[in-house]
Structure formats: C-alpha cells, structure tokens
Amino acid sequence: MKHVIIGAGEAGLRAAIALRGAGEQHIILLNGETLAPYERPALSKPTNDHGYHRPIDADVSGIDARIGTLAVDINPVARSIRCDDGADIFYDRLLLATGARARKLAMPDMTQALTLRTASDAKAIYAKAEPGGNAVIIGAGLIGLEMAAELNSRGLTVTVVEAGPRALGRAVPALLAGMIVERHGEAGVRFLFDQSVQAIGPKTVTLGDGTILPADLTIVAIGVEPNVELASGAGISCENGILTDQQLKTSEDGIYAAGDCAAINHPRYGTMRFETWRNAVDQGSFAAAAMLGSTEAFTALPWFWSDQYxxxxxxxxxxxxxxxxxxxxxxxxxxxxxxxxxxxxxxxxxxxxxxxxxxxxxxxxxxxxxxxxxxxxxxxxxxxxxxxxxxxxxxxx
Ligand SMILES: Cc1cc2nc3c(=O)[nH]c(=O)nc-3n(C[C@H](O)[C@H](O)[C@H](O)COP(=O)(O)OP(=O)(O)OC[C@H]3O[C@@H](n4cnc5c(N)ncnc54)[C@H](O)[C@@H]3O)c2cc1C
CATH class of the missing domain: 3.30.390.30 (FAD/NAD-linked reductase, C-terminal dimerisation domain)
Structure with a gap:
C-alpha cells in the first residue's frame, strides 16, 4: 500500500515511523520546511534545552523523506498530490499532518513584529534579543510567557501586553496562572492586562490607551491557526481544523488527519483540536494504525507541560x-x-x-x-x- 504523509512535524514523523515499524514499504513524507524535523518546544526554551534548534532524534531510514517539498494540491478522486516541484505523487492512504501557523494581529504594521513557530522564526527573534534591550510580548499565553522568561534571562527588559484580564486564560487555572505571573514579576517582567495594541512601530508599541512602550523586539504570541487550506481546497470538511471521526479519518475516503491541524471527534470531549506536543506524537502513531485498518477510537487525554524559570x-x-x-x-x-x-x-x-x-x-x-x-x-x-x-x-x- 502507498502511504503519503504531508507535514514532517511531530505528528507526521511519528506516523511515518509507525508505518515503517509495521513493515510498510512505500512511505513518502513531504515537508514544506527545509530543515529536517525538529522539536518545536525547544524554540521557546533554548536555555533549558541547550539551543533552540533541536532535531528530533529519530531514524528515518526506509522512509522517502522529501524535505523542502510542499504539497500544493490534493485530488481525492485520482488519489494524487501535486507538489511544488511539479511532481504528482499517488497514494492509497494519505495523512494530513500540516500543523498550525502563528496567528497574526490584524493590523497593517504587523510586519514590524515577529512570531514564533519555526526554527527560522526563533533565529530571527534571538538575533534581535540583545541584552539591555526592551522586548514587548503581545499575548500572555504559554508561548508568550516562555518567551518572556527566556528573554528576561538573556538580560532584556520584558513587558507582556495581554488583551484579557489574566495570563494563560484558556489552558490553565487562574491560581496557577497567578503564581506564574508572580514568578515573572520577581524576575522583573511587567504585565499589562486588559490592553489592546493600537500600532507597532520599528522601535515602539502603542497601546489602546495611548501608552507608548519602547520595543527593540516585538513578539506577537496570540495563538495559532490550523493549516487547513490544502484540505479544504480538496473538498475535505474543515472547521477550526480538519474534521475527523474517532479513527482520525477525514470526510474523504483514504485521507486522515493528525496533530495540530486536526479537529477530531474525541469520545470524551466531542469535536476538539489539541495543540500540544504529546497529542501530535500520540495522534501520529494512532493515525498510522488507523491507515492500516485499526477501528479503535482515539481516546488519549490532552497533556501539556511548560517550563518557565x-x-x-x-x-x-x-x-x-x-x-x-x-x-x-x-x-x-x-x-x-x-x-x-x-x-x-x-x-x-x-x-x-x-x-x-x-x-x-x-x-x-x-x-x-x-x-x-x-x-x-x-x-x-x-x-x-x-x-x-x-x-x-x-x-x-
Ligand atoms: C515555540 C513553541 C513551543 C512549544 N512548547 C510546547 C510545550 O512546551 N509543550 C507542549 O505540549 N507543546 C508545545 N508546543 C506545541 C507543539 O510543539 C505542537 O503541538 C506540535 O509540534 C505539533 O506538531 P504537528 O506535527 O501537529 O505540527 P507541526 O509541528 O506544525 O508540523 C507541521 C509541518 O507540516 C508542514 N506543512 C504544512 N503544510 C504543508 C504542505 N502543504 N506541504 C508540506 N509540508 C507542509 C509544516 O511546514 C510543518 O513543518 C510548542 C510549540 C511552539 C511553536
């Protein structure tokens, strides 16, 4: 059976390894990024993990890994994929593991700000992170706070601007979020809650109330958007993610989705998209089994970690x-x-x-x-x- 996986992040890579482990011979792994698969969590915790670029320690022998090749179109009738180099690849089973991208602020001067999703994003951020400089982080979610801790430890003066009334609103109980913010405060990080952003300049961020913050480095960390365009262009049902059933099968026969891009039908939670490392690992391996005929439901619970200071x-x-x-x-x-x-x-x-x-x-x-x-x-x-x-x-x- 011919297996094609689009996206070589944690989900896609784990799926490819599981398929090879099950004895499958034809596995093509496409990745639009030009680097071999790496650990995204290290991007925001380089001091802990000895550098932001940490390749995933995995043996890809026996897998046709095409790094730097983007899938641009899927034809579910012909069961083929058009790549950006013009090649057409045929599949019996296809896994969409296209991940997510950093959400941007809807404002024209967003280009003055950086976001963090890829190793090249991290390179751009750390290149500007000069000790003694001022950093403004927009968004007090997990990635924003990890970046605040990291930049603080590099000697920058950090201000976190958050639209909501508290940090980590969606994912973490208020008590623990408060303890984390307190720890940041002890380190010297300043938080401005209930604040909108009016403008981002080359060296400043202007808030909704007119306050002008000095900013040698501005990072927008306001969550992610799933990469669904390839799937929706092929007629696959998508909402906030590529919709799947409990076996991670999409609305098109032979096509599955896993990881940050997938909004799965979870027996415990209903339609749900998870954005965590272990979910990507679990769903990648699980999708491989489903592609080989398993009829089990994906029941794993969402689990995450974050390291700050x-x-x-x-x-x-x-x-x-x-x-x-x-x-x-x-x-x-x-x-x-x-x-x-x-x-x-x-x-x-x-x-x-x-x-x-x-x-x-x-x-x-x-x-x-x-x-x-x-x-x-x-x-x-x-x-x-x-x-x-x-x-x-x-x-x-
Ligand atoms: C800075 C940062 C820190 C994080 N820290 C933590 C943490 O501490 N704990 C935790 O639990 N989670 C953390 N996460 C989240 C975790 O890393 C992700 O949930 C996980 O990496 C998702 O894996 P994925 O394989 O689904 O998607 P991704 O890692 O996004 O991989 C998808 C890949 O598909 C490629 N792709 C997309 N479209 C195409 C196409 N058309 N053709 C070819 N290739 C394509 C993309 O370029 C990308 O390489 C962090 C994420 C970031 C960004």
Missing part, C-alpha cells in the same frame, strides 16, 4: 473554571489542583512546582481520569494521600 507546569484533561477545584499544597511550595465534575469524577489535574516535581502525580492523575475515578476531596487535598492507592482502588471502575 525554575518552574515546571503540567496539566492533563481540559480545564473548566466552573468545576469544583481541590487544592493540594506540596512541601516545596508547589501546588496540585484537581478539577471534579458535578458527579465528583476527576476530569482534569494541574501542577506547578520546581523542576519536574509534579510529573509523577500528573501521570497518576491521568490514569485516574481515564478510569473516571471518584476520590474523596479530603484525600485529594492531603499531601500524605498517595494517588497510587486511589489508582488501585479505582481499577474496576
């Missing part, structure tokens, strides 16, 4: 502010938060502490969420209560 943040499940939240304080000043639904079932868990300290508990919480576990709130709040024991007692749930 010496703090490690992790979360699993989907945050909903209206849920009952149980707080567990950890001895080193760290915090775990557990979100319960109206039936007392654990639905999401978040942790913030030094380094990797919350990793084990978040891993256990993930298993508990998968099992729809009900745990007494007083146990969740008690640092002496091992989540492992809840796992044992919830084994039959």
């Amino acid at each position: 010496n703090l490690g943040l992790q979360g699993v499940g989907l945050h909903k502010p209206e849920r009952t939240t149980i707080r567990r304080d950890l001895t080193d000043g760290g915090v775990l938060l557990f979100e319960l639904d109206e039936d007392g079932i654990l639905q999401a868990a978040y942790g913030l502490a030094k380094g990797n300290l919350v990793a084990k508990d978040i891993r256990l919480a993930e298993k508990l969420i998968e099992r729809n576990a009900v745990i007494a709130p007083e146990n969740l709040a008690d640092q002496g209560y091992a989540l492992k024991s809840a796992l044992k007692s919830s084994a039959q749930v």
Whole structure:
C-alpha cells in the first residue's frame, strides 16, 4: 500500500515511523520546511534545552523523506498530490499532518513584529534579543510567557501586553496562572492586562490607551491557526481544523488527519483540536494504525507541560473554571489542583512546582481520569494521600 504523509512535524514523523515499524514499504513524507524535523518546544526554551534548534532524534531510514517539498494540491478522486516541484505523487492512504501557523494581529504594521513557530522564526527573534534591550510580548499565553522568561534571562527588559484580564486564560487555572505571573514579576517582567495594541512601530508599541512602550523586539504570541487550506481546497470538511471521526479519518475516503491541524471527534470531549506536543506524537502513531485498518477510537487525554524559570507546569484533561477545584499544597511550595465534575469524577489535574516535581502525580492523575475515578476531596487535598492507592482502588471502575 502507498502511504503519503504531508507535514514532517511531530505528528507526521511519528506516523511515518509507525508505518515503517509495521513493515510498510512505500512511505513518502513531504515537508514544506527545509530543515529536517525538529522539536518545536525547544524554540521557546533554548536555555533549558541547550539551543533552540533541536532535531528530533529519530531514524528515518526506509522512509522517502522529501524535505523542502510542499504539497500544493490534493485530488481525492485520482488519489494524487501535486507538489511544488511539479511532481504528482499517488497514494492509497494519505495523512494530513500540516500543523498550525502563528496567528497574526490584524493590523497593517504587523510586519514590524515577529512570531514564533519555526526554527527560522526563533533565529530571527534571538538575533534581535540583545541584552539591555526592551522586548514587548503581545499575548500572555504559554508561548508568550516562555518567551518572556527566556528573554528576561538573556538580560532584556520584558513587558507582556495581554488583551484579557489574566495570563494563560484558556489552558490553565487562574491560581496557577497567578503564581506564574508572580514568578515573572520577581524576575522583573511587567504585565499589562486588559490592553489592546493600537500600532507597532520599528522601535515602539502603542497601546489602546495611548501608552507608548519602547520595543527593540516585538513578539506577537496570540495563538495559532490550523493549516487547513490544502484540505479544504480538496473538498475535505474543515472547521477550526480538519474534521475527523474517532479513527482520525477525514470526510474523504483514504485521507486522515493528525496533530495540530486536526479537529477530531474525541469520545470524551466531542469535536476538539489539541495543540500540544504529546497529542501530535500520540495522534501520529494512532493515525498510522488507523491507515492500516485499526477501528479503535482515539481516546488519549490532552497533556501539556511548560517550563518557565525554575518552574515546571503540567496539566492533563481540559480545564473548566466552573468545576469544583481541590487544592493540594506540596512541601516545596508547589501546588496540585484537581478539577471534579458535578458527579465528583476527576476530569482534569494541574501542577506547578520546581523542576519536574509534579510529573509523577500528573501521570497518576491521568490514569485516574481515564478510569473516571471518584476520590474523596479530603484525600485529594492531603499531601500524605498517595494517588497510587486511589489508582488501585479505582481499577474496576
Ligand atoms: C515555540 C513553541 C513551543 C512549544 N512548547 C510546547 C510545550 O512546551 N509543550 C507542549 O505540549 N507543546 C508545545 N508546543 C506545541 C507543539 O510543539 C505542537 O503541538 C506540535 O509540534 C505539533 O506538531 P504537528 O506535527 O501537529 O505540527 P507541526 O509541528 O506544525 O508540523 C507541521 C509541518 O507540516 C508542514 N506543512 C504544512 N503544510 C504543508 C504542505 N502543504 N506541504 C508540506 N509540508 C507542509 C509544516 O511546514 C510543518 O513543518 C510548542 C510549540 C511552539 C511553536
């Protein structure tokens, strides 16, 4: 069977490796970027990870990887793909793993600002990140805050401008977002909430209230948009992402989607697009199995991490502010938060502490969420209560 994968980010690469591992012989992996696949998380954490450009450590032997080749058109009837070099490639199964791109501000002078999605974006940012300079980051999401920490550690004066009333609005409970902002404040990063941007100049950012901020470097970090144009041009159903069923199959026969570009039908959450590293890894491998005939549903829970200064943040499940939240304080000043639904079932868990300290508990919480576990709130709040024991007692749930 001929397999073609469009996009060699985490999702596309994992799919190609899984297909090869299953003994498939004809695997073509197309990538519009001219670099071999690399880890995007390192782009905003270079100090932690020893450099922003970290190639993904993967063996691509046996895979026809065409780096620097863009797919420009899909013909689902002929089952063919037109590439930007004029070549037509035929497929039996096609995976769309086209990822996402940084969202831009809708203003003409956006060209004065940089965004961060690719290694070349990172190169441009760090080339302008002179110690002693002023940086303005527009957007207090995870990437904006990681960049704030990174630029602060490089000796820049950093101001974060956010349209909403707080940082990390969508993904992270307010309590932990507040702790992270406090840590930034200790480092000297300034936050301006509820502020719009009126203009971006070569050396300034003008806010909605007329304030002019000095800016040697302006970064817009206001989220991403999924790359769906190739799919929608081929008549594949798309909304905020390429729509798939529970097996990651799109509306066109033989065509699948995975990773940041895919809005999947998740049994737990309904139509949902995830934008995290592990989701891309999981969905890539899962799509490969589906392309080979598996009929299982994709049920993995969303999990993410973020590193800022010496703090490690992790979360699993989907945050909903209206849920009952149980707080567990950890001895080193760290915090775990557990979100319960109206039936007392654990639905999401978040942790913030030094380094990797919350990793084990978040891993256990993930298993508990998968099992729809009900745990007494007083146990969740008690640092002496091992989540492992809840796992044992919830084994039959
Ligand atoms: C700066 C940064 C930091 C991050 N940090 C974290 C983190 O700490 N934790 C976390 O969980 N997640 C993090 N993420 C998110 C995570 O990296 C992404 O969710 C993940 O990389 C998505 O992988 P993907 O394969 O779906 O898409 P992508 O990595 O976007 O790969 C898609 C690839 O497809 C290519 N492509 C698109 N269209 C075509 C076409 N027509 N033809 C050929 N090729 C095409 C693109 O050029 C791209 O190379 C971070 C992301 C960024 C940008």
